[in-house]
Amino acid sequence: MDRKTNYALPFGLLVFHLAISGSIWWTGSNAFFASDAPGAPLIALGRLAGLLLASAILVQVVLIGRTVWLERTFGLDKLARVHHILGYSISALLVAHPGLIILGYGRLNGIGFAEQFLSIVGNSGHLLQAFLAFLVLLGLILIATPPVRRRLPYELWYFTHLLVYVAIALAFTHQLAGGDLAGRTWVLAYWYSLYVLVFGELVLFRLIRPVFLFYRHRFRVEEVRRETHDTVSIRISGRNLENFRFKPGQFSIFRFLAPGFWWQAHPFSLSRPFDGKNLRITVKGVGDYTRALPNVRPGTSVILDGPWGIFTPNRTEAPKLLLIAGGVGITPIRSAAEEFARAGREAVLLYANKTKEDIIFREELAELESKGPLKVHHVLSADDSWPGEKGRLDGERIKRLVPDVPDRAVFLCGPPPMMKAIRRTLMDLGVPAGRIFYEKFAL
Ligand SMILES: Cc1cc2nc3c(=O)[nH]c(=O)nc-3n(C[C@H](O)[C@H](O)[C@H](O)COP(=O)(O)OP(=O)(O)OC[C@H]3O[C@@H](n4cnc5c(N)ncnc54)[C@H](O)[C@@H]3O)c2cc1C
Secondary structure, eight states: OOOOOOOHHHHHHHHHHHHHHHHHHHHHHHHHHHOOSTTHHHHHHHHHHHHHHHHHHHHHHHHTTTOHHHHHHHOHHHHHHHHHHHHHHHHHHHHHHHHHHHHHHHHHHTOOHHHHHHHHHHHOHHHHHHHHHHHHHHHHHHHHSHHHHHHSOHHHHHHHHTHHHHHHHHHHHHHHHSTTTTTOHHHHHHHHHHHHHHHHHHIIIIIIHHHHHHHHHOOEEEEEEEEETTEEEEEEEOSSOTTOOOOTTOEEEEEEOSTTTTTOOEEEEBSSOOOSSEEEEEEEOOSHHHHHGGGOOTTOBEEEEEEEOOOSGGGOOOSEEEEEEEGGGHHHHHHHHHHHHHTTOEEEEEEEESSGGGOSSHHHHHHHHHHSSEEEEEEESSOTTOSSEESOOOHHHHHHHOTTGGGSEEEEESOHHHHHHHHHHHHHTTOOGGGEEEOOSOO
16 A cells, blocks of 8 residues: 555645635625725725735745645655746736736726826835835746746756745735735734744744754765766765654755855755665766765765655555666665665666766665665666667566566656656556656756
């Protein structure tokens, strides 16, 4: 039986909040529907869009807030994906809220859209602030669209994203002063509590928790070791680690406190199960940061934000496993393979690379294979001298190497195009989607 996930609490809380917001809106705005005044229903609908917009932004904060209980249910990668999708949907509410209100009041006052807009923004401080928040949010949504996002370095994109907190602060007074909230004690109490809870969690899990873990465990680099021409392993130790838990397949967000590194934090999976003393990550140089990481010196302090992730062997109790890795995607798979071998669970590993020089952990995998119920097949796509499997990891090859593939649970990690193609192939081969577990190296 596969690991059960508990969706009731997060969805229950969301439904609860939507019900409360709905009643706040209806009790505050239903008079507009009874009114004969021109534009009144538009104003009521604009207010509803405003409440939904504020709620959606709070949900966005929760989704990226590293809330532990939520992460254990969905995994950080899925939360990040929902965050991206919801980000785009918010644009409709962002336009609808001011658009409907200005249209509505314009009709009520018998003036045009532009004149109404200028009179609203010009006559009230909180509405001017709201307009600035609108511009910031609109800018961020534009920056997040794939054509723009692709052209921006990750760090620039990340730091501009922090402006969202400025927008939230700007819009907060507007929310309290206007529409359905102003002057209603219990409604204001609910709204304040909501913000305290959401931002309290954000500060607790994103800031306080990593700092607390650092002071408790004093993580530091023990060793930096070259694995292949473009990958290094970094071994990190700490103190008081007896009760520190890190499951195979999980990752953490690492901040190395060294010149040139301290201001960035990047996610990496453990490439070996945590043994109670050492954490090992293995990093492929793909960009400025990861290419410089081999220069980190032993003794460097490290702040860990994690462990995170649900790409863990306990996701399934299936007796037979298929592990598929491409390139550096081997890191969580390597940890999981050792865990499966330790538990005596039968596994086949298909590991795709271009050439034999790209294979990470060749000896370690051979050693694991010699000890446990694990069979390793290396599949190389650009190495004519390779005596083993040559070519792409396609359906025909998977079926030939693993004839009982439909009976297995699959763990998959590799470059995104490979993962997409292999997931489709596996489903064509009869593996149910719910039995394919995968980790995307993108948040
Ligand atoms: C859950 C997870 C586990 C990972 N495990 C490993 C691993 O074990 N070994 C390994 O080599 N790589 C791993 N990665 C990928 C690794 O985090 C990126 O390759 C690295 O952050 C790239 O940084 P860069 O500045 O060198 O490259 P860039 O060229 O700046 O970035 C390449 C891409 O990496 C992503 N990225 C960059 N910076 C960050 C960041 N701070 N946070 C999140 N994503 C970022 C972006 O999608 C970006 O487009 C993992 C990623 C995730 C999400």
